[in-house]
Amino acid sequence: MFQAEKKFINTEKIAYWVFLVLGVMNVGFVLMICVYLLLAGSPAIVKIGPLDFLFGTQWASTAAQPKFGILPFILTSVYGTIGAIIIGLPLGFFSAVYLAKMCPKKVRMVVEPVVDLLAGIPSVVYGFIGMLVLVPAIREIFGLPDGSGLLAAIIVLAIMILPSIIKVSVTAIEAVPEEYTLGSLALGANKVETIFRVVVPAARSGISAAVVLGVGRAIGEAMAVMMVAGNAANMPYSIFESVRFLTTAVASEMSYSSGLQREALFSIALVLFAFIMIINAILNMLLKKGIKR
Amino acid sequence: MPTSENASAADTSANVFTVRKFNLWYGDHHALHNINMDIKEHSITALIGPSGCGKSTFIRNLNRMNDLIPGVKLEGSIKYNNEELVNSDIDVSKLRKEVGMVFQKPNPFPMSVYDNIAYGPRTHGVRNHAKLDALVSGSLKAAAIYEEVKDRMNSSALGLSGGQQQRLCIARALAVQPHVLLMDEPTSALDPISTGKIEELAMQLKEKYTIVIVTHNMQQALRISDYTAFFLLGDLIEFGPTEKIFSNPEDKRTEDYITGRFG
């Protein structure tokens, strides 16, 4: 009896230390990334001037008189992410409601593995399919010389964030206690009213978590976007414009960059990092509010 | 079931539910056998019996909540006033508006007190603010909880105590102006004081409503009900005026159960 207890304490101690070390390592890595990005990203901002860097509308990094304005990338990332959410969130949300509450078991048994599969497909494949199917389709439909641009990128991003939005929303909807549904039906409400007036509001904190994931994935995506966005450093004045995102701006020049150009790319990475931190903080705040209510 | 027919012959007030030769199966499991029962207007009918005997199964047929369980098969007849409920093509939403239900575990929605009560009326098309306000406060008063929540109408109903939540659920059911209130062990999750309040409330409510209550607690059935139905393994063993069931049961099994010899 005593021996058993001793053993138990020992495993608990070991577990404690293992988790402590892992936790410290985790925090350490994040801190290291922060510090490194700050050190690597600040010099160019100082040299170029923060206002010229953030609000300059021209990026010409290899010109004889180089210009390092990243407003086109910032706006493209913002528009691209918002666009992807505007398309992807309702689509994912209604799919989730349908899967969790309405569809026959058999349909669900087919659709759920497909959604899982979609989540696991590498982004380069999305980009490839976008290039082969979506870009020509946009060119034909709108009669443009080239179909790649902001719209194609938005659609690809929307499709890419669908699986995570669906999965997280389904989980959130299914976590809503059955008693709420019964209570509503017993008052004479029908199934659809019950879903949208009781179940979905009860799941709203989980559904905002789905938005967090979607925004995070959309703003951080580089590869698929690079293949369909056209990749010219234009201001995103229209949805057909050939554009670069913050991510693709870094990725497309990094391999051959040098000097101030290279430093500026680090600065773009720093801006992207700041964006992701801010968005996460805002959405986390919303999430906490949702849980409290 | 001769006993139940005796009971119905004894009382001439109107039947709200008339149950005849009612059978229910969950797949192959025959859960209710040939039930006959008359439920009288403005009375409290208690359903008692050991757990698993079919009390919840039975009460769920009175507002067609069994529709939600796949594989349920019904036979026989349950008339609500003159409307056939068994396997019929009625407006279930309208039925449930008239036949309200309170559950074992208090289940207020995760919304404000006000929105909980207003939910039912809104569902049935009441949009007028003054009318909603009147319905909300009227229902809360009728459920004897108004004084406790009148200053926190806009805070979450989940912050109330269990007993308050259950009375809120009764108020929520009353807000759609039902005729019947079904309660499935409404006090089994509550402390004795809250239980007492709900019992008192039930006795007040029967002036205006017809009440059917499932209870595990024989003392409760004796205290508040006018009629008692004793179920055992899916059979309705005995049904009649509560006094008679408790003082002079006809069936040996009823006597054994109420004297606590089993269950």
Ligand SMILES: Nc1ncnc2c1ncn2[C@@H]1O[C@H](COP(=O)(O)OP(=O)(O)O)[C@@H](O)[C@H]1O
């Ligand atoms: N949803 C269901 N599916 C299958 N069998 C059920 C279901 N609900 C209840 N039963 C069965 O029906 C019988 C009566 O159950 P129930 O009505 O819940 O009893 P009580 O409320 O008297 O405790 C039990 O044998 C139970 O296992």
Ligand SMILES: [Mg+2]
């Ligand atoms: Mg039960």
